[in-house]
Amino acid sequence: MRLLLNLLWLVLAGFWMFLGYLLAGVLWCITIIGIPFGIASFRIGVFALWPFGRTVVDKPGAGVGSAIGNVLWFIFSGIWLAIGHAFTGALLCLTIIGIPLGLANFKLIPVSLFPLGKDIVRTGDVNAAFGART
Template identity: 80%
Template sequence: MTTLLNVIWLVLSGFWMFLGYMLVGALWCITIIGIPFGIASFRIGLYALWPFGRTIVPKPGAGAGSAIGNVLWFVLSGIWLAIGHAISGVALCLTIIGIPLGLASFKLIPISLFPLGKDIVRIDDLRAGYAAGPVVPPTQAR
């Protein structure tokens, strides 16, 4: 089912949002200071291309640099990409078949606004990590 949703998503919305993220990433990479933002844009663009079966988790150790970078991203790129996701989400929700795709588009809005300090992981990897239980550092194990 995940593959079917991804293929339909790719045709109706994913490819167009992917192109938007690639354009934004290329523009960010023109400057040396913008390269981390460009890399984040490319990473989210790949997620926007094939979103089902993956999710967003906070990145451990992301601090003040990510917060400051997110403000800059929000003003220059994030708001425009989020508007694209909102418009495509509303358009997809107009049909019953498109509702899961529209919800996926809405799910992408938070990461399009604030991408730094987040990781995109496969849901299967996340479930496997939870099944293994908490990892205790060797210094705390007794």
């Protein structure tokens, strides 16, 4: 089921959102100070390209630097990427088959707003860490 959802996602929303993250990452990487933001953009962009079967968790040890970086990210990139997720999510929710994909788009909004201090892991790894069966 994950493969089918990921393929639908790739065609209907994932590729376009990936291009948005790619553009943001390239713009951030123009300056030396922006390189960590560009890397975060590329990381979240790959997650936005193929999201089913993976999840976002808080990174242990992320501190004040991540919080300050998230404020800069929010101002320059996060709000625009979140608007993209909200817009494509609303469009996908117009059809019955697109509702799960639209909801997935809405779940990506928090990480698009504040990506620093987050890790992307396989869903099975999170379940194993908390003792749930996969």
